Amino acid sequence: MGVAAAAPAIHTVDLTKRFGGTVALTGLSMTVPRGEIFGFLGPNGAGKTTSVKLLLGLLKPSSGEAWLLGEPIGDLGTRPRIGYLPELFRYQGWLDAREVLALHCELAPLPRSTWKEEIAAALDTVGLTDRADDRVSTFSKGMQQRLGLAAALVGKPELVFLDEPTSALDPVGRHDVREIIRGLSDRGTAVFLNSHLLSEVEQVCDRVAVVDHGRVIASGTMDELLSGTAVKVRVSGLDDSARTKLAAFGPLDDEGEHLTFTKLDIERVPELVSTIVALGGRVYEVSPRHQTLEDRFLQLLHEDEK
Amino acid sequence: MPPVLVFARLTVQESSRRRLLLALVILTLLVVGFSAWGFNKITTVTRSDGTVLPHDQVSLITSQLLIVITFMYSGVLALSAAVVAGPLISSEVESGLLLSMLARPVRRSEVVIGKWLGLAILVTIYAAGSALLELTAVNWATGYEPPHPVELVLYVAAEGLALLSLGLVLSTRLSGITEA
Numbered sequence: 001m002g003v004a005a006a007a008p009a010i011h012t013v014d015l016t017k018r019f020g021g022t023v024a025l026t027g028l029s030m031t032v033p034r035g036e037i038f039g040f041l042g043p044n045g046a047g048k049t050t051s052v053k054l055l056l057g058l059l060k061p062s063s064g065e066a067w068l069l070g071e072p073i074g075d076l077g078t079r080p081r082i083g084y085l086p087e088l089f090r091y092q093g094w095l096d097a098r099e100v101l102a103l104h105c106e107l108a109p110l111p112r113s114t115w116k117e118e119i120a121a122a123l124d125t126v127g128l129t130d131r132a133d134d135r136v137s138t139f140s141k142g143m144q145q146r147l148g149l150a151a152a153l154v155g156k157p158e159l160v161f162l163d164e165p166t167s168a169l170d171p172v173g174r175h176d177v178r179e180i181i182r183g184l185s186d187r188g189t190a191v192f193l194n195s196h197l198l199s200e201v202e203q204v205c206d207r208v209a210v211v212d213h214g215r216v217i218a219s220g221t222m223d224e225l226l227s228g229t230a231v232k233v234r235v236s237g238l239d240d241s242a243r244t245k246l247a248a249f250g251p252l253d254d255e256g257e258h259l260t261f262t263k264l265d266i267e268r269v270p271e272l273v274s275t276i277v278a279l280g281g282r283v284y285e286v287s288p289r290h291q292t293l294e295d296r297f298l299q300l301l302h303e304d305e306k
Numbered sequence: 307m308p309p310v311l312v313f314a315r316l317t318v319q320e321s322s323r324r325r326l327l328l329a330l331v332i333l334t335l336l337v338v339g340f341s342a343w344g345f346n347k348i349t350t351v352t353r354s355d356g357t358v359l360p361h362d363q364v365s366l367i368t369s370q371l372l373i374v375i376t377f378m379y380s381g382v383l384a385l386s387a388a389v390v391a392g393p394l395i396s397s398e399v400e401s402g403l404l405l406s407m408l409a410r411p412v413r414r415s416e417v418v419i420g421k422w423l424g425l426a427i428l429v430t431i432y433a434a435g436s437a438l439l440e441l442t443a444v445n446w447a448t449g450y451e452p453p454h455p456v457e458l459v460l461y462v463a464a465e466g467l468a469l470l471s472l473g474l475v476l477s478t479r480l481s482g483i484t485e486a
Contacts, residue, residue, distance in 0.1 A: 088402030
């Protein structure tokens with residue numbers, strides 16, 4: 001137990017998954033320490049959900065190795081210590097919320113004497129206490145997602161996988177989920193958060209990894225990743241060829257009138273403005289700001305395309 | 307409770323909560339009622355001289371009709387078992403219903419065996435119950451009792467079970483294809 005207790009929550013070495021000729025994930029190597037909130041980002045189809053399924057043992061890796069809480073992936077003995085909210089969530093409509101959670105307690109398996117307390121605590125955490133005895137078929141999608149989160153929390157897992165946990169939630173629900181995630185981290189539970197909602201990840205995660213085309217293209221703490229400055233320019237009168245020339249100032253997020261240079265040293269702003277003017281553009285506004293995760297994300301994807 | 311039994315219980319619970327069982331019982335009662343009425347007609351048929359059929363002749367007609375009905379009934383039961391079992395696993399895989407449960411310390415085989423067990427219990431109880439009901443109704447209507455009633459019930463249940471098992475096996479294979 002000594003080694004396992006000290007082992008990181010997740011450790012992978014060259015984890016790779018191919019579906020026939022398609023490579024879904026290639027060479028994933030990473031370590032997530034205990035109690036950390038780890039954000040796993042990437043555009044649709046980047047291999048995020050595949051990674052989660054591989055780690056949970058729902059898919060078999062084509063090659064590579066991985067350990068959860070010090071045990072090899074797919075080990076049934078580790079699963080009682082792990083919680084999982086799938087991206088595609090649906091629960092038994094013919095059961096009520098309490099019964100769904102009891103089912104998960106039973107499969108976990110938790111001692112029957114603890115069920116009542118576990119279920120009450122999980123329902124309270126996700127704010128479903130007053131709907132506990134209603135059939136799941138009467139739940140909205142957001143409420144089902146809350147129920148899924150509750151199911152992932154029963155048994156006080158040491159590691160929780162949340163695959164797009166707020167996809168069906170309103171802003172209040174999203175805020176609640178962020179609080180829940182922080183609460184988990186405070187009590188020492190590691191959280192693996194799969195998301196493409198960047199602002200969300202930015203607010204809760206200690207560290208992130210960005211995946212694209214099945215590869216990790218960047219990873220690190222939020223501070224390490226977001227060191228640069230982004231500059232947003234409101235401009236008119238630039239044609240396509242002029243915009244192409246502006247590529248010299250680094251990756252560019254072109255939204256018509258608004259151009260965002262996702263990584264640009266503040267010292268180069270005057271040069272940028274004079275270049276735009278020289279190209280015939282009219283500058284209305286220049287606002288430098290700290291790089292957001294979205295800036296960085298777009299920049300990384302942009303670099304990856306090259 | 308071992309996971310196999312949990313999934314078996316869940317399957318039985320689902321069919322009862324979704325009123326599948328209730329609908330089945332009502333339909334069965336209707337069919338048995340109609341067939342009892344039909345069998346009873348055999349005993350009231352009059353010949354040209356105005357007399358009813360002798361008991362031996364009623365028994366003969368009843369036995370032949372009962373065989374036809376049993377075959378039709380077992381066919382319907384077997385088909386419905388296959389139709390119910392076919393999409394059972396693949397649909398749950400597609401909808402994501404199984405995902406959160408599969409991340410628990412549960413083997414896939416336990417899920418499949420558990421579901422099979424649940425359905426097998428349902429099919430056996432239903433086959434035995436409805437066959438017994440039909441035999442009782444025929445006996446009441448015509449006084450006829452087949453020579454091997456237990457074997458008849460077993461045959462009907464076994465046919466349902468065989469098709470159910472095949473359907474479930476196919477269903478897990480199909481899910482493998484659609485999943486990838």
